[in-house]
Amino acid sequence: MAGAILSLGLTGQALSAGGGGGGGGEMPSMSAPTYDPAAEYAKGVAAMNAQDYKAAARAFDHVTQVAPTSLEAWRLLGAAYAASGDQKRARRAYERAVKLSPDDIASHQGLGQALAGLKDPKAQGELDWLKARATACGTCVDAAALKAAIDAVQSAMAPAPAPAAALTGGPMLFAGPAAGDAAYVQAVSLINQHRYDDALAALGQARQAFGPHPDILTYQGYAWRKKGAFDRAETYYRQALAIAPEHRGATEYYGELKVERGDMAGARAMLARLDHICAYGCAEAEELRRWIDVGHEPRS
Incomplete structure (x- = not known):
């Protein structure tokens, strides 16, 4: 990953919700509501x-x-x-x-x-x-x-x-979005400092506020990957992509994980997905392309 990791800004960010109205010609099972x-x-x-x-x-x-x-x-x-x-x-x-x-x-x-x-x-x-x-x-x-x-x-x-x-345990009192954002930004900073255990703790706090948000899941996968827990990292990337199939960060990092595992075909599949998502190019696609070209994490 090139450069510092930037906060993706969770507050106010919504995933696209599908589900068609009646009369669209789809089968009922295909038009069921998709929740964010x-x-x-x-x-x-x-x-x-x-x-x-x-x-x-x-x-x-x-x-x-x-x-x-x-x-x-x-x-x-x-x-x-x-x-x-x-x-x-x-x-x-x-x-x-x-x-x-x-x-x-x-x-x-x-x-x-x-x-x-x-x-x-x-x-x-x-x-x-x-x-x-x-x-x-x-x-x-x-x-x-x-x-x-x-x-x-x-x-x-x-x-x-x-x-x-x-x-x-009585009335449920949860931290609001502001506290969740603060924990998320703290986690990003800790990741940039390579303090992955502390970052995972902060990401856990962010998940208490936001639930299964793909940005949080992506960084949980990233932190576990940097700790060498590839199988665990993959579960988080897959969860993020199940919720948001076109999430560029999760797609890039999952591709990088595949490079680290020596699965170059899988990495190229992730790159092809990014090229499709980013019709006019994007930093995530270029970064993964560099990983694939050198077969490991590029030197900055």
């Missing part, structure tokens, strides 16, 4: 803050339809269902979150609470998992989160548990 996951995620967050949990569940459900590997969306979908009193759907959402990220503390907490709400004895298994993690953790950075999760699940399992709305 970042916009739907923002709607869900706003609805959670307003304690309109049914609206929040609808919005987060839309996110999971478009971005089925979004941990944040599944976790918040579970929280919305739990707060509205639908513990069965909450359980299913949290089960998906746990499957996506088996070590995610908040997902295990939510699943344990939902199971407890259903009087399902499997709640004890989630509590045992959290306690085992806490024992192994000791005074690690997750110690406070684990203690809070254990207390929450134990409270839900009590003979007289708290009302359903309390299973989310």
